[in-house]
Amino acid sequence: MFQGLLTGGIFKRAIDRKLVESNICNIRDYTHDKHHTVDDYPYGGGAGMVLKPDPIFESVEAIIAAIFHNQGDNSMPIILLTPQGRLFSQQIALELSKHSHLILICGHYEGVDERVREHLVTDEISIGDYVLSGGELAAMVVADAVVRLIPGALGSEASPIDDSHTTGLLEYPQYTRPPAYRGWTVPEVLLSGNHAQIAKWRRQQSITRTLQRRPELLDKASFNLEERQLIDRLKQA
Numbered sequence: 001m002f003q004g005l006l007t008g009g010i011f012k013r014a015i016d017r018k019l020v021e022s023n024i025c026n027i028r029d030y031t032h033d034k035h036h037t038v039d040d041y042p043y044g045g046g047a048g049m050v051l052k053p054d055p056i057f058e059s060v061e062a063i064i065a066a067i068f069h070n071q072g073d074n075s076m077p078i079i080l081l082t083p084q085g086r087l088f089s090q091q092i093a094l095e096l097s098k099h100s101h102l103i104l105i106c107g108h109y110e111g112v113d114e115r116v117r118e119h120l121v122t123d124e125i126s127i128g129d130y131v132l133s134g135g136e137l138a139a140m141v142v143a144d145a146v147v148r149l150i151p152g153a154l155g156s157e158a159s160p161i162d163d164s165h166t167t168g169l170l171e172y173p174q175y176t177r178p179p180a181y182r183g184w185t186v187p188e189v190l191l192s193g194n195h196a197q198i199a200k201w202r203r204q205q206s207i208t209r210t211l212q213r214r215p216e217l218l219d220k221a222s223f224n225l226e227e228r229q230l231i232d233r234l235k236q237a
């Protein structure tokens with residue numbers, strides 16, 4: 001499943017530039033029975049299967065040993081991807097991007113033995129209020145959001161700064177050539193070359209768009225007096 005992430009786009013470029021390394025571990029390789037069993041029936045009965053603790057513990061221990069050769073500081077986030085985790089956000093991506101190493105454990109929609117939660121993982125993350133059939137897509141979402149924040153991963157250093165959610169607001173509308181397409185023109189101010197006016201227009205567009213689409217985000221962002229007045233005007237209109 002991870003080939004898509006690893007063979008194209010920003011993530012691959014970051015690997016090629018040696019900004020990041022990625023190792024995919026199959027917990028099946030850390031089983032000891034003939035059938036490489038990774039799940040089993042739930043104690044107490046009920047539908048579905050539960051991921052066994054031992055292949056997950058042994059996988060994580062092998063990864064940590066390989067990274068640190070059992071010396072030095074070997075603390076790192078060990079994150080279980082699960083719908084029961086805390087909701088992933090740009091803020092969490094930023095936090096995670098500051099660690100030298102991360103371990104992401106892909107849960108299974110039917111469950112993971114609770115001892116993994118209690119005695120192995122340091123954090124549980126969900127990517128939204130819907131259910132995926134496995135944690136793999138969620139792990140890729142987290143990995144992509146984190147890796148693009150590593151300095152040098154994007155073409156230009158400045159580009160993540162204006163992203164939707166980095167500022168706490170949604171991004172402003174973007175245009176490129178041609179200046180008129182099918183009679184639809186690019187806003188005049190963007191062609192003006194007046195950088196102060198452009199910055200002001202963009203900020204106002206961000207605020208307007210956020211108020212229309214995600215008003216709850218405005219409570220967390222900070223504004224100057226002029227922006228406050230704009231918000232009040234927009235709310236009254």
Ligand code: 6GU
Nearest residue numbers: 081082127128130132138
């Ligand atoms: Cl992290 N895992 C699964 N299976 N479903 C999810 C999720 C994670 N986040 C949202 N839905």
